[in-house]
Amino acid sequence: MIDPPPPPPSPPIEAVNAPVFSSALLAEVRLASVRGVGPLLRRRLIEAFGDAERVLRTSPQELTGAPGVGPKLAQAIGAAPDEATARGELRQAATAGIRPLVLGTPEYPPRLAQLGDAPPVLYCRGQVAPTDTRAIAIVGTRRASRYGLRYAGELAAGLARAGVTVVSGLARGIDAAAHRACLEAGGRTLAIMAGGLLKIYPPEHAELAEAVARRGALLAESPPRMPPMSGSFPQRNRIISGVSLGVVVVEAARRSGAMITARHAAEQDRDVFALPGVIDNPQAAGCHQLIQEGAKLITGVDDILAELETLEACGVIDPRPNAAVGVPVAPDSAPSRSAALPPLSEVEQRVWEAIGVGPTAIDTLIDSAGLPAHKVLATVSLLELAGRIERLSGVMVARRS
Amino acid sequence: MIDPPPPPPSPPIEAVNAPVFSSALLAEVRLASVRGVGPLLRRRLIEAFGDAERVLRTSPQELTGAPGVGPKLAQAIGAAPDEATARGELRQAATAGIRPLVLGTPEYPPRLAQLGDAPPVLYCRGQVAPTDTRAIAIVGTRRASRYGLRYAGELAAGLARAGVTVVSGLARGIDAAAHRACLEAGGRTLAIMAGGLLKIYPPEHAELAEAVARRGALLAESPPRMPPMSGSFPQRNRIISGVSLGVVVVEAARRSGAMITARHAAEQDRDVFALPGVIDNPQAAGCHQLIQEGAKLITGVDDILAELETLEACGVIDPRPNAAVGVPVAPDSAPSRSAALPPLSEVEQRVWEAIGVGPTAIDTLIDSAGLPAHKVLATVSLLELAGRIERLSGVMVARRS
Structure with a gap:
């Protein structure tokens, strides 16, 4: 006879009634917080070692030599925050209503999951609904004209009334106008943040952020307490286009974040729409350049809805996204417009x-x-x-x- | 021995010092003035009978049964004005500086000559220069906004400074702004009229017409004393695009003459350019529709000049049109972008x-x-x-x- 196994250790006092996080989730969070481990390297590591827990258990000596991993990065992975630290971070975030969505789980936005560089962990405040697969991003300049603000609002309201979720970046100008008009029209909206969800930027949009979280979600790749940094904005922009079927650029200078979002959209095989304007408005110059490069010129929400209808008619998107509730979409089996010989609609x-x-x-x-x-x-x-x-x-x- | 032939009859008194017109030219003018004989039917008749003189000498019985000719049309051709009437018309026109350009002769605009429906006779006041093969049309609404008028002028001036001839229709609004700015910038301009050149329309543009004739030409398919009729405007529009390398639509409603000109341009394998504007301007709606259908969005004259440069680089147009002085371009041997295996540039x-x-x-x-x-x-x-x-x-x- 052998002794029965010892009972599991009781949780520490302070954790009673706190949410419980699996070791797998904690490992994802710990690995994602290592500087230098982006979505692509994470994928390679997991392909090489199995899962995030195994990666973190592997010695720096063994990690070195894995594809893309040098001695410095191996050391950094070895020095990843421990499980208790990660648990503490997540608990603190949870008190503010923030929870992590992990790539490959049903809650994770399925369209984003299809991307090669999908964030392994996406922090969420609010709810991502099944209908949010039918989403269009509206983006543009912080220094918007009255014309830009007006049509950002009209387009967002029109999309909201058509049951389309409006995605944007909660920035000043076009972004805020789109979120607000969508909410006023009773629609759902997602705000993708460059910094962590405990560091809402710009600060004057704190109230708007609350409203978005109630009728949609705030989403961020950055850990909750990470302040927004200039380098994180272009990274964020790929998520704006990534969760969306298409991106509408309302007003943008030739060099601007909205142009980066449009380029991400094109690379991700998303539609790019642009609102024309007068040629003496420098904030229309980006839109005009996009149209010259092949973006669809729109003169109203109907041009966007007609395109969605076409995508639905062709089976590229599901006209009844509720049917997809709870079906996880793995990155490799995800439907793609460019997959080899997919079944025809x-x-x-x-x-x-x-x-x-x-x-x-x-x-x-x-x-x-x-x-x-x-x-x-x-x-x-x-x-x-x-x-x-x-x-x-x-x-x-x-x-x- | 036979008697020497009698001397040719002296010309009538009133014709002394008047210009002399060949029977071939007079026949073209007589045939063109028959209602129902357009460019396409004329071509068929000439293919069937040899030339305009022979068509007019053919009896209605013989004409009937030629492709496209019924008894009514055969009668109308039989009742064409006689040579004296045609000569009188041309002499009257000549006193106003108007002369006929005949398809297939060196003076006829070579690019227009390439069209299947080129007017057999084109009345001209002023001069068509060899450099006028390098022409761009600027067209648009009569009810132009300040924005439209401003950029019609800026584009025309920019083209003029680049040595490009500006073509338009002498109408109120965009057309007049383009002609005027071109003249002010020292450029050449062609005005294509819907009515005859003795019936300048609108009447308040009589002075502008004089200036165009001095630094370019007024051109019309209609005989000189024919007043402009509603049906002749769309016909005229094909000549505006036909003499040009491309057409710029500056401001136009969705249903408008400028849109017809743009459609002609596309059918004639000419470039179509359109100026974007705000979506709440109904006069920008035509431009936006054209861009959605494939027209090139332009934000300034450089976009047009870059396209011309490309056409030149590819040998579609001759960068030194003076080299072509006096070389007649026959419709069948005319260079064409779609000809079978032309030599490569x-x-x-x-x-x-x-x-x-x-x-x-x-x-x-x-x-x-x-x-x-x-x-x-x-x-x-x-x-x-x-x-x-x-x-x-x-x-x-x-x-x-």
Whole structure:
């Protein structure tokens, strides 16, 4: 006979009634807090060692030599905050209503999870709802004109009324106008912060942040007590586009954060929309440059909604996101517009069949597919993007073998 | 021995010192004045019967049954004004400095001559210079805003300073602002009229018309005494785009003459440029629609000049149009962007060679062609348009066999 195992140690007094965090979660938080371990390196480490706990248990000697890990970084990982420190941080955040969403779990925004550089841990205050997969970001300059502020608001309100979640960065100017108009129209809104959620910036938006947390969520990659730093804004911008189906740039100078968000959106295969303005407004210059580079010029919310309808018709997005409640989306199995030969949607299938085996004129397709011309054109673009067809000229397409 | 032939009859008294018109020219004028004989039917008739004189000598019975000719039209051709009437019209016009330019002769604008529906006779007051092949049209609403008037002027002045001829329609608003600014900047300008050149419309632009005739030309398809009619404006618009390399729409409502000109331009393979504006200006709505349909958004004259430079670099237009003085351009032998396998320009040749025999990434081309990125991209588009290469995806191209 052997002795029964000893009872588990009781939790320390101060932790009674405090939320309980798993070692796996704590390990993710500890690893994410190591300076130099970004989303890409984390992924490599986990591929090499299994999970965050195993990475933290590995000796610096063993870590050194893993892809992308030198002796300095190995030392830094070895010096990661211990479990108690991480637990303390999370408990403090929890008293302010902040909890971590971990990549690969159902609560994590599924569209963001599809990105190669998705944050492993995303701090959240409020709720990310299943309908928030149907989200559009509205971004722009802090130094907005009355025109910019007006249409940031009108577009946000229009999206809210159409049941689309409005995403922005809680900054002064266009961002705040979009969040406010969305809330006033009864919509849901997500604010993606550059700093931690205990360091709301700018401070005068503390009240707006409260309202956003009540009717949506505040989200941040930075740990809760991290102040916003200039380098974290471009990083944050990839999350704004990453959680969204598309990004609307309302007013932006040629060199601005909104332009960075638009570039992230294009790289992430998101739609980029831009509001035109007068050419003597320097804050319209970024929008005009984006349009010259291929962004969609919009003259109202209908242009955005029409694009969403097309994406839905083509099966790129789910028109009834409630159906997806609780279904975790793993990074590798996530649907992607550019995945190799994904199943075709009903509309895509119809256009594909109308193309037939030889080169086909787009005008013929429009006549034969039995769909509105704009849907045929949009579907042709999607099939082309997916590598299923090729455009032989401006007016002819053919299937690709 | 036979008698010597009788001396030719002396010209009538009133014709002494009056200009002399050939029977061929008079026949073109007589045929063009038959209601129902437009440029396309004229071409068919001439293909069927040889030339305008022979068409007019053909009996209505014989004309009936020619492609597109019924008994009514055959009767109308039979009832064409006689030679004396046509001569009288031309003499009257000549006293006002108006002379006919006939399709296929060296004086006729060569770019217009390339069109299938080029007017057989174009009335001209002033001079069409060889440099006028390098022309850009600026068009827009009669009810222009201060913004529209300002930039119509700035664009016209900028084009004038770059040696580009400014084409427009002498209408109120944008057209007049473009002609005036071009003249003030010392440039050449062509005004294409909907009515005849003895019926300047609107009447308050009589003085502007004089200035245009002195530093460019007034041109019209309608006979000199024909008043402008509503149906002649859309017809006129095809000539505005037809004589130009591209059309700039400065301000236009969605349904407007400027939009018709833009559509003609696109059909004629001309560039379409549009100035953006605020979305609450209904006169910007046409411009925004054009941009959504593929027109180039411009924020200044440099965007237009860059495009002209690209066309020149690719050999689509001649950077030194003086070299072409006096060279007639026949409709069939005219250079065309879409002609089958035309010789490649130096730039096109370089890009073509850089593409090599297999699929090539556009980024690789930009690295290897030794040309600025925008020139490579523009040349890729031109080669694609000419059917010489195909785009396999957004980023890959290949030669077409």
